[in-house]
Amino acid sequence: MHKPVLLKETIDLLKVQKGKQYIDCTFGFGGHSRKIIERDGKVLGIDVDEESISLAKGLFSHFDNLILVSDNFRNLKEIAKRNGIEKVSGILLDLGMSSWQIDCSGRGFSFTKNEPLDMRMDKSLKVTASDLIKVLNKGEFYDLLSRLGEEGCARDIGISLIRARGIKEIKSTADLAKIIEGVYQQKYYGKSKKNPATKVFQAFRIAVNDELNALKEVLPIACDLLEKNGRLAIISFHSLEDRIVKEFFKETDSLKIITKKPVEASPSELAENPRARSAKLRVAEKN
Template sequence: MQTDLSNSSLFNHKSVMTDEILFSIDQYPLISNSKVIGIDATLGGGGHSYELLKKYPDLKIIGLDHDPLARKSALNKLEEFKSRIEISPSNFANFKPKEKVSFVIADLGVNSNQIDSPERGFSFQKDGPLDMRMNPSLEITAENLIENLSEKDLADLIFKYGDERLSRKISWKIKKDLKEKGKYSGTKGLAYSIAGCFPPKQRYRKIHPATRTFQALRIAVNKEIESLERFLEIAPDWLLPEGIISIISFHSIEDRLVKNSFKGDERLKNLTKKPIKPKEKEVKNNKRSRSAKLRIAQLNKLKF
C-alpha cells in the first residue's frame, strides 16, 4: 500500500502554535532589515515555514525532514516560495549548515499524516503493519523491537518512553500473545493485546489504552530521544550571534531535555523561564496541540 501525495491536500497536518513560533522569530534583532536564513529542522507539511516565508519577504529557509512523504508535501505547499526554500532529507541530528543562520525551529515528533496513514504503522485505530518508521530507510521497525527485545527490556522501554504504569503486564502479554500467534498481523492486533491488560472500565476511555505503548515504540524506533539530545548539542553552533532557537515538544521527556539544555548551555540565554503553551482556542480546534510546549533561547552576543 502506498500513500498517494499527488494531491497535497491529503497531507492534513495542522501546524501547532504558529503565532507563537512567529513571535519567537521576531526576537531576532535583525529579522526585518536584512536577508536572513533560518532552519526549519522539522519541516513536516511546511506549515510553519509557509507562514514565516509569507511574513518575511527576504527570508530563506532550509527545511529538513527525514520522511520523504513530508518533504513531497512541503514542496507542494511551498511552491509559491520555491526560490526561497531548500529542502533537505537530513535527520536534524546529523545536519551541518554551510553557513550560520539566524534561527532554528523544531516542532518535534510525528506529523498527522504519519499517524493517519495506516500503512505507516503508527495507528491503532486502523490496521497496518507494525512499522512506525518516519524514515523508511531506517533498519528497525516496531515489529523487530517486539520480536527481539526481552520481556524485561520491552517493559523498561514502555515505561521509560510511554510513562506506562502497566508496562510489565503489557510486555508480558505482548510476548505471550506473540508466542501463541507466531507473528502479529498488524497494529490492531497489538493494540488488542495491550487493551486486554486494562480493567474493562479503562478500555473505553477517551484515550485509547494502547496510546502510551505505541508512543514508546515510536520513540524507540525513530531514536527520537538520542536525536533530540544530539540536536540540542549541535544546533547552537548553527546560529549567528543573537540567533534564536525555538523548540515545540509534546511529552515530558522531550521538554525536560530542552529545558535543561536551554538553562544549562553556556552558549545560550534562556528566553522562556516557563514554557509557552497553546491558547485555549487552539487546543479546542486541534487536540494534538494540547500537550505542546514551546521553549525559546537565544545565542549569546559575541564577546570581544
C-alpha cells in the first residue's frame, strides 16, 4: 500500500519513549506511526485525505494508543487542543503523497495513468488542477510552473495550455501530459532524462493543495507544541520543501539542529523503494 521511507532513521531520531505523546501530521497508512506505537508511544495521527484516514481507521482499529483525525496539519494548534494535547515529545511530517494516493485514489496525481485531472488531497477543496488550467493567464502559468515546478519550459507550456484549452477542455492527466510532450518534442526532444511531465504535475499538485503555505504555517505551531527536548522530524521530497524546513530550523532560536546534513536513504532502501530517492530527513530538538 505504502512503504514508509527512512523508517528506522526517523524513529531512532525521534527518540521514541514509552508512554509519551507524539503527533504524526501526515499519517498516510501509518508506517511511521505503527513503529512509534510498537515502542509504546501514543500517537495522534492526522491526514488531510479523508478517504485515506477512513481506510486507516479500519486497518488500525485494534490499536489502543492511537487517535486518527482527518484535517489539514496547518490547523495543528486547534487539532491538538480539541484532543486535549498541550505538549508532545515528538512531531513527524512525512510530506507529499502516499503510494495509495498515486496508485489507487484515481485523482490524477500521476501522468502514468489516464485519470481526471483533480489532484486534490482534500476533496472538500473547491479548485481542481483542471479548474486551475481553465482560468490562469500566461503570467500566472509562468509563475506557477517556474516557481513550484522549477520548470525550464514554463513559458512555452503556459502558451500551449492556453492554446489547447481554447480548442478543448483539459480534463485528464493524458490531456496535460500530451501538451507537455508536444512542447518538449518541439524544443528539447531527447535531451531530458526525467519525463518532462514530472515537474509540471508537481507544480499543479503543490498549487492545488497549497502545500508550501501549509508547511510554512505548521512549523511554528509544531515548535510551540514540543516539550523541552521534544523532537521535530520532517521528511521532504523536493528542494522547495527542504529549503523551507532548513531555513526554519536555522532561524528558530528555540530549536537545536540534530541533523547537520539531511539524512538520505541507504543504497539498500533505494534498491527496495525508488520513492526514497529524493527523500531528505531533517530533525531538530526543542531547547
